[in-house]
Amino acid sequence: MKVDNSLPLEYSTEENSLKILGFWIFLGAEIMLFATLFTAYFTLENRIGNGPSGAEIFEISPVLVETILLLTSSFVIGLGIHAMRLGNKKAMMIFFSITLLLGAGFLGFEIYEFIHYVHVGATLQTSAFTAILLTTLGTHGLHVTFGLVWGLFILIQIKKRGLTPETANKSFIFSLYWHFLDIIWIFIFSFIYLKGMM
Amino acid sequence: MDFFNRFAVPHPSFLIYGAMVSIAIAMIAVVVGITYFKKWGYLWREWLTTVDHKRIGIMYLIVALLMLFRGGVDAIMMRYQLSMPDNTFLDSQHYNEVFTTHGIVMILFMAMPFITFFFNYLIPLQIGARDVAFPRLNALSFWLFFMGAMLFNMSFVVGGSPDSGWTSYFPLAGNEFSTSVGTNYYMIAIQIAGMGTLMTGINFITTILKMRAPGMKLMKMPMFTWSAFIANVIVVFAFPVLTVLLAMGTMDRLFGTNFFTTDNGGMDMLWANLFWVWGHPEVYILILPAFGLYSEIISTFARRNLYGYKSMVASMVVISIFSFLVWAHHFFTMGQGPLTNSIFSITTMAIAVPTGVKIFNWLFTLWKGKIVFTTPMLYSILFIPLFTLGGVTGVMLAMSAADYQYHNTMFLVAHFHNVIIPGVVYAMIAGLTFYWPKMFGFMLNEKLGKWTAWLLSVGFVLAFIPMYITGLDGQARRMYTYSESTGFSTLNMVSFIGAAIMAVAFALLVYNIYYSIRYASRDIGSDPWDARSLEWATHTPVPEYNFAIIPEVASTEAFWDSKKKGHELFKGKIEKIHMPNNSPLPFIMSCIFFVFGFSMVFSIWPVAIIALIGILACLTYRSFEKDHGRYISVEEIEETEAKLRGAKK
Amino acid sequence: MKELFPLKQVMGFVFSLVLTAVALIAYFTDMSFSLGMTILLLTAFIQAGLQIVVFMHAGETNDKKSIYTNIYYGVLIALITIFGTLLVMVWDM
Numbered sequence: 001m002k003v004d005n006s007l008p009l010e011y012s013t014e015e016n017s018l019k020i021l022g023f024w025i026f027l028g029a030e031i032m033l034f035a036t037l038f039t040a041y042f043t044l045e046n047r048i049g050n051g052p053s054g055a056e057i058f059e060i061s062p063v064l065v066e067t068i069l070l071l072t073s074s075f076v077i078g079l080g081i082h083a084m085r086l087g088n089k090k091a092m093m094i095f096f097s098i099t100l101l102l103g104a105g106f107l108g109f110e111i112y113e114f115i116h117y118v119h120v121g122a123t124l125q126t127s128a129f130t131a132i133l134l135t136t137l138g139t140h141g142l143h144v145t146f147g148l149v150w151g152l153f154i155l156i157q158i159k160k161r162g163l164t165p166e167t168a169n170k171s172f173i174f175s176l177y178w179h180f181l182d183i184i185w186i187f188i189f190s191f192i193y194l195k196g197m198m
Numbered sequence: 199m200d201f202f203n204r205f206a207v208p209h210p211s212f213l214i215y216g217a218m219v220s221i222a223i224a225m226i227a228v229v230v231g232i233t234y235f236k237k238w239g240y241l242w243r244e245w246l247t248t249v250d251h252k253r254i255g256i257m258y259l260i261v262a263l264l265m266l267f268r269g270g271v272d273a274i275m276m277r278y279q280l281s282m283p284d285n286t287f288l289d290s291q292h293y294n295e296v297f298t299t300h301g302i303v304m305i306l307f308m309a310m311p312f313i314t315f316f317f318n319y320l321i322p323l324q325i326g327a328r329d330v331a332f333p334r335l336n337a338l339s340f341w342l343f344f345m346g347a348m349l350f351n352m353s354f355v356v357g358g359s360p361d362s363g364w365t366s367y368f369p370l371a372g373n374e375f376s377t378s379v380g381t382n383y384y385m386i387a388i389q390i391a392g393m394g395t396l397m398t399g400i401n402f403i404t405t406i407l408k409m410r411a412p413g414m415k416l417m418k419m420p421m422f423t424w425s426a427f428i429a430n431v432i433v434v435f436a437f438p439v440l441t442v443l444l445a446m447g448t449m450d451r452l453f454g455t456n457f458f459t460t461d462n463g464g465m466d467m468l469w470a471n472l473f474w475v476w477g478h479p480e481v482y483i484l485i486l487p488a489f490g491l492y493s494e495i496i497s498t499f500a501r502r503n504l505y506g507y508k509s510m511v512a513s514m515v516v517i518s519i520f521s522f523l524v525w526a527h528h529f530f531t532m533g534q535g536p537l538t539n540s541i542f543s544i545t546t547m548a549i550a551v552p553t554g555v556k557i558f559n560w561l562f563t564l565w566k567g568k569i570v571f572t573t574p575m576l577y578s579i580l581f582i583p584l585f586t587l588g589g590v591t592g593v594m595l596a597m598s599a600a601d602y603q604y605h606n607t608m609f610l611v612a613h614f615h616n617v618i619i620p621g622v623v624y625a626m627i628a629g630l631t632f633y634w635p636k637m638f639g640f641m642l643n644e645k646l647g648k649w650t651a652w653l654l655s656v657g658f659v660l661a662f663i664p665m666y667i668t669g670l671d672g673q674a675r676r677m678y679t680y681s682e683s684t685g686f687s688t689l690n691m692v693s694f695i696g697a698a699i700m701a702v703a704f705a706l707l708v709y710n711i712y713y714s715i716r717y718a719s720r721d722i723g724s725d726p727w728d729a730r731s732l733e734w735a736t737h738t739p740v741p742e743y744n745f746a747i748i749p750e751v752a753s754t755e756a757f758w759d760s761k762k763k764g765h766e767l768f769k770g771k772i773e774k775i776h777m778p779n780n781s782p783l784p785f786i787m788s789c790i791f792f793v794f795g796f797s798m799v800f801s802i803w804p805v806a807i808i809a810l811i812g813i814l815a816c817l818t819y820r821s822f823e824k825d826h827g828r829y830i831s832v833e834e835i836e837e838t839e840a841k842l843r844g845a846k847k
Numbered sequence: 848m849k850e851l852f853p854l855k856q857v858m859g860f861v862f863s864l865v866l867t868a869v870a871l872i873a874y875f876t877d878m879s880f881s882l883g884m885t886i887l888l889l890t891a892f893i894q895a896g897l898q899i900v901v902f903m904h905a906g907e908t909n910d911k912k913s914i915y916t917n918i919y920y921g922v923l924i925a926l927i928t929i930f931g932t933l934l935v936m937v938w939d940m
Contacts, residue, residue: 011908018331022404024905024914025434028921029396033438035925036475039932040446040457040468047463049456060874067867075860078902082853091851124455128463131455135446153821179902183895189867190891194874198883407913435924471936475928522924526935535939 008085009168016169023173027180034184037136041192049127054196057122059113063193066109067185073102074182077175084171089163093155096171099178100151103144110141133192140188143181150174204800208358208378209291218355247780249333250742254340255318256637259630261347262312265303266704268351272300274701277661281694283682293678294361295380299354301364305480306388307347309618310395312626313487314343317402317426319637323733323740324420326411326749331404333778339394339401341788346391349795353383357800360384363676365473366447368458368466373451382799385448390795392440399433402426411732413751417511420731420754421497421504425490428514429483432521436479443472452801467532474525482521484618486514488625489556492578495632496560498729499575500567503755506559513552520549530598531605539598546596553589557582572727573647577628580655581620588616591666606676609669612662619658627654627707635726639738640718646710653703660696664689730758735767737842743775743830746839772839775830787816859901866890866897 011017045054080095114134117123122130154174158167207214232238245253275296279288288296318336322329330336353359360380362371371381406427410419419427447469449455456464497504504510526534526542560582569575591613595604604610627650635641665673668686680686724738735757736745749767753759760767794809870890873883899905905914 017908017910018404018408020908021408021910021913022331022400024910024917025400025403028917029400029434029438031918031921031925032435032928033442035928036439036442036472038925039475039929040442040472042929042933043468043471043936044457044463044465047465049462049464051462064871071860071863071867074898074902075856075863078856078859079851079853081904082856083851086850088851124449124453126456126462128456128459128465131449131457135449135455150821153818157822176903179898183898186891186894186898190870190887194870194887195884197874198880407910431920435921439928465936468932468936471932475932519923522927523931526931533940534935538935538939541934 009163009165010084010172011169012165013169016165019169020173020176023176027176030180030184034136034139034187037132037139038187038191041132041136044128044132045196047128049129051127051130052120052122053129054133054192057117057120058193058197059116060193060197062109062113062116063189066106066113067189069102069106069109070182070185073099073106074179076102077178081172081175084163084168087163089158092163092171093158096151096155096158100148100155103148103151103178107141107144107148110137110144113137136192137188140181140184143184147174147178147181151178204379205356207355211289211292213292214355221355242782243780246785247337247782249329249337249778249780251318251322251330251333251336252637252740252742254336255315255320257340257344258311258315258318261344262308262315262626265308265311265347269300269303269308270701270704272296272303274697276300277690277694277697279678280680280690281687282691283680283684283687285679288678290678291361294363294676295359297676298360298363298366298380298384299350302350302360302384302388304618305364305484306391307350309484309622309626310391311343311347313429313484313622314395314398316422316487316491316629316633317398317430319633320733321402321405321423321426322409323636323736323744324423324731325406325409325414326732326745326751327405327409328744328748328775329778330401331409332401334781334784335397335401337781338784338787339397341784342394342397342791343391344394345788345792345795346387346389346394349390349792349799350383350387352796353380353387357383365470365477367473368447368450368469369460371447371451371469372459372466374459379799382448382451385444385451386795386798389441389444389448390791392437392444395433396437396441399430399437402430403434406430411749411751414756417508418751418754418756421493421507421510422487422490422731424511425486425493425514428518429486431518432479432483432486436476436483436522439472439476443469443476448798452798467529470529470532471525474528475522477528478525479521482517484622486517488622489514491625491629491632492560492581494729494731495574495578495628496563497755498632498727499570499572499578500564501570501728502563502567504559505562505565506555507754509555510559513555516552517549520545520552524549527596527598527601530601536598543596543598547593550589550593550596557586557589573642573644573651574628574632576648576651577624577631580651581624581628584620584624584655584658585617588613588620591616604669606674607669608665608673608675611675612665612669615662615665619662624651624654627651632727633733635722636724636733636738636740639722640714640720641722641726642710642714643718646706646713650703650706650710653699653706657696657699657701657703661693661700662696664693664696725757730755732756732767735760737839739842741838741842743777743835746772746835772832772835774832775835776827777830778827779825781825783816783820787813790816855901859897863894863897866894 011020076095077099080092080099083091083095114137117130117134122133124131124134151174154167154170158171161167232241245257248254275288276293279285279293318330321327358378358380360366360376360383361378362376362381366381366384369375371384406419406423446455446457450457450459456462458464458466458469460466493504493510523545524542526538527546530539530542560578571579591609595601595610595613631642631647668689671686673680673684673686722738724736725734727734732749732751735749745768747768747770749756750769751767752765756765756767759765790809790812794806794813797803797805797809867890870887872878873886899918905911905918
C-alpha cells in the first residue's frame with residue numbers, strides 16, 4: 001500500500017481518499033432522504049385529524065437542551081479530528097468519548113420527549129401529523145443511535161490498533177457523519193419545532 | 199396449521215399451481231445438477247463470494263435475462279386475455295396481479311439489472327481501471343438486489359402477488375382494499391433491491407470521479423461512461439425518495455399509521471406525488487445509459503467520431519436536473535390547479551429539447567459516415583425513428599389540458615412502451631450483441647441477430663401502434679376485458695399477434711446464443727468490431743486485473759487514435775498489482791436480509807428481530823475486520839499476458 | 848493544551864451558538880410568520896454552511912469541486928422536491 005506522508009493520515013492512501021469522497025456522496029443521498037421526510041412533514045403538518053397539533057405538544061426546554069448537546073458534540077468531535085491530525089492519540093480518544101457521551105445525553109432527552117408525546121396522546125397511529133413527526137424525529141434518532149455504536153467500535157479499534165491510516169480514515173468519516181447529523185438537527189430544530197411553536 | 203394458512207395463495211388457479219410445480223422442479227434440477235457436476239466449490243469460490251466487477255456484471259445479466267422471460271410471460275398473458283372480447287383466460291384479480299408484476303419486474307428487475315450489468319462490466323474497462331472504487335460494496339449491491347428480486351418473485355407462489363399496479367397507489371394499496379400480503383411484498387422487496395441500487399450509484403460515481411486512467415479528463419471520457427455517470431447521479435438523489443416512500447407505505451400497512459389513509463388526516467395523493475418524484479427520474483436512469491450505448495455503437499459503425507460530444511454531455515447534465523422537475527405530469531388529472539399543471543406542462547415539453555439534441559447528434563454522426571450494417575447498428579438505426587415516435591406522443595401527453603383525454607387510456611400504455619422498448623430494450627440487446635465477444639470470446643450470429651431485430655420491430659409496431667388508436671377511442675388501461683360492442687376487438691387481436699411475434703424474436707435471440715456457443719468461431723482477436731474505446735484495448739477474455747499496465751490517454755477516442763494515429767497507450771513496465779480479496783460477507787448478509795424481508799412480509803416478528811440482529815452482527819464483523827487485499831506478482835502477470843497473447847495471435 | 852483548541856473551530860462553535868440564539872428570537876418574540884421564517888431560513892442555512900466548511904473540511908482536498916457540486920446539487924434537488932410538492936399538494940390544490 002502506498003502511503004503519502006505529505007497528506008493527513010486519513011487521506012494518506014488511495015483507498016482512503018476514495019472512501020472519503022464516497023462518503024460525501026452518501027451524505028448527498030442522505031440530504032435527499034431527509035428532504036423527502038421534510039417534504040412529507042410540511043405536507044401533512046396541518047392534517048391533525050382528531051389528534052393534537054404541534055403547538056399543543058412541543059416543549060421548548062427539552063428541545064433546547066437537545067440542541068445544545070448535539071451542537072457541542074459536533075464541536076467536540078471537530079476537536080477530536082484536530083487532535084488526531086496532531087497525532088495526539090490520547091486527546092483524540094478523550095474528545096471522541098465526550099462526543100459519544102453528549103450523543104447519549106441527546107438520545108436520552110429524545111426518548112424522554114417521545115414518552116411525553118405518547119403520554120399526551122400523540123402516538124404513531126393518532127394522525128398523519130403525529131406519524132410523520134415521530135417518523136422524522138425517529139429517523140434522525142436512529143441515525144444517532146447507529147452513530148453511537150459505530151463511534152464506540154472506532155474508539156475500541158483506535159485503542160487496540162493505534163492511529164493507523166485505516167483507523168484515522170474511519171474516524172474522519174465518522175466525524176463527517178456526526179457533523180451531518182448536527183446539520184439535520186438544525187433543520188429539525190428550526191422548521192419543525194420553532195416553526196411549529198411560532 | 200393456522201400459522202401455515204397465511205402462506206397460501208388467496209386466489210389460486212391452475213397457472214399458479216403449475217408455476218409452483220415448475221419452480222420446485224427447476225430448483226431440484228439446479229441443486230442436483232450442481233451436485234452431480236461437483237460445482238458447489240466452484241460456485242462458491244468464483245461467483246458467490248466474488249468481488250470482481252466483471253463477474254458481478256455477468257450475474258446481473260443472468261438475473262436480467264431471467265426476469266425478461268418472466269415479465270414477457272406476463273405480457274403475453276395480458277395480450278392474450280385482451281385479444282378477444284369477454285375472454286375468460288384470466289379473471290379480474292389475476293389480470294390485476296399480472297399487470298402489476300409485469301410492470302415491476304420489467305422496470306426494476308429487468309431493465310435496472312440490465313443497465314447495471316453494463317455499468318459493472320464496462321465502466322472500469324472504459325476508464326482504464328482495475329476494479330470499481332468499492333469492490334466489496336459492489337458485491338453487496340448485487341446480492342441485495344438479487345435477494346429483493348427473489349423475494350418479489352416468491353409472492354407469486356407464497357401468499358399472493360401484489361395487485362394494485364406497479365405504482366401501487368393508495369388507498370387501493372392500503373390494508374382496506376388490498377388485504378393479501380401481496381402489497382407487503384411490493385414494499386419490502388423493492389426496498390431491499392433499492393438499497394442495493396443506491397450503493398451501486400455511490401460506488402460508480404466515486405469510481406468515475408477518482409479512478410480514470412491518467413490523461414482521461416472528464417471531457418475525454420467515452421460517452422457511455424458519461425451517460426452512466428449522470429444516471430448514477432440521478433440514482434443517488436432519486437432513490438432515497440423511494441426508500442422513505444416505501445418505509446412510509448410499510449408503516450401504513452404493518453403498523454397502522456395514517457400517512458396515506460383517507461381518515462385521521464392521511465393523504466393518499468401524497469403517495470402518488472412522492473412516487474413520481476422518484477419515478478420520473480427513474481425513467482431517465484434507464485434511458486441515459488441506453489443513449490450512451492447507442493452513442494458508442496453508432497460512432498463505431500459509422501467509423502466517425504461522435505458528432506457534438508460537448509452538446510451530448512451538456513444535454514445530459516440538463517436532463518439530470520430537469521428530470522426532477524416534471525413529475526406532476528403523471529397525475530395532471532388529480533385535482534391540482536391550472537397553475538401547477540401549466541408549470542409541469544412546460545417543463546415536460548422543455549425536457550424534450552435536450553433529448554432532441556441527442557437525436558440530431560446521432561443523425562449527424564451517421565451523415566457522411568462509412569456505415570457498417572452490423573446487428574448492433576441495425577438496432578440503433580431502428581431505434582431512431584421508433585423512439586422519436588414515442589417522444590412525439592410524449593409531448594402530446596405533456597399538454598395538461600389534452601391529457602384529460604388520454605389519461606389512463608391505452609394511448610399512454612402505447613406511449614411508454616414506445617419509448618422504453620426501442621429506447622431501452624433495443625439498446626440492451628444491441629449492447630449485449632456488441633459486447634458479447636468481449637465477454638465470452640465469440641460473436642453472436644449476425645444473420646440470426648438481424649432476423650431478431652427485424653422480427654422484434656415488426657412485432658413491436660403491430661403490438662403497440664394499435665393501442666394508440668384504441669386508446670384515443672377510449673379503451674382504458676388495466677381493464678381485464680371489454681365487450682364486443684366497443685369495437686376494440688380487431689385491433690386488440692392485431693396487438694396480440696404483434697406480441698406473439700415479439701415472443702418469437704426473443705426465442706430467436708435465445709436460439710442465437712445456443713447456436714453461437716456451438717458454431718461460432720473462437721478466433722476473433724480482442725477487437726472484432728474495429729472499435730474505439732479502451733475496453734477493446736485489453737485482452738479477450740479480460741484478465742482479472744483488466745490491464746497489465748494502466749493505459750495513458752490523450753484523446754476522447756483513445757483506442758481508435760492509438761490504432762490510427764499511433765498514440766502509445768501502454769507506457770511503462772509491469773508492476774505488482776493490488777487486488778481485493780473475495781468475501782462471503784455480502785452474500786451471507788443478503789441472505790439474512792432475505793429472511794428479514796420475508797418475515798416482515800408475513801409479520802413474523804421474532805424471526806424479523808433475530809434477522810435484524812444478524813444483519814447488525816455482519817456490520818460489526820465488517821467494522822473490525824482487517825482485510826488489506828492481496829498482490830499479484832509480476833511473474834504471474836507476465837505469465838498470464840504471454841498466455842493471452844498466444845491465444846489472441 | 849492550547850494547541851488542542853484551534854481558534855477557527857472555537858469561533859465556529861461560538862458563532863453557531865449565536866445563530867441558535869438568533870433563531871430563538873423567532874420563538875420568544877411576537878413577529879409575523881414571514882419575518883420569522885426568513886430569520887429561521889437564514890440562521891439554518893448559515894449554520895449548515897458553517898458546519899460543512901469549518902468542521903467537515905469540505906474544501907481541503909483536490910476533491911473540493913466534486914464535494915461542493917455534490918452538496919449544491921443535493922440541496923437544489925431537495926428544495927425542488929420540497930417546494931414543488933408543497934405547490935402541488937397544498938398551495939394549488
